[in-house]
Amino acid sequence: MDQDHYRKLERMYLASKVNTQIxxxxxxxxSHEKAEIGLKIDPKYFHALGxxxxxxxxxxxxxxxxxxxxSIVAEVFVLTTTFNIQLIRPASEGLLRAIGTVRFKSKSLFVAESRLYNDQGKEIAFGSGNFAKSKVALSPEIGYR
Known part of the structure; x- marks a missing residue:
């Protein structure tokens, strides 16, 4: 894959309504078989215990x-088919950073895992899931530009 594909995925992610409105x-x-997502903690994301x-x-x-x-599927949007998480510790301030990596790939199934860290570098959660190719082309109409 090339850098252009990675930048288009990043722009698609950042421009999605869930990331611009919520x-x-x-x-x-x-990057190749890897993605890092960050979020600054805001009290609007808190449950009743803060x-x-x-x-x-x-x-x-x-x-x-x-x-x-x-990152390794350039022609279509992939779909999450299952995803399980384990919560380790709470977070209430600072920056969160999730790092995802591909663990397994075949023609029709992908398995990836991710780990979530607080801004002190402590792991606060982790997860893994299965992903499949959809029939939806990566195109400007879905924000892939």
């Missing part, structure tokens, strides 16, 4: 694994 401070860096809600952990972990897989 999650404010996201960053994305895609820490990040598990849905935010899930989103960051899934996004990082997803883009690690899509």
């Amino acid at each position: 999650f404010d401070s996201t960053t994305a860096k895609v 820490a990040i809600h598990g849905s935010v952990y899930f989103k960051l972990l899934d996004d990082a694994a997803f883009f690690a897989v899509n």
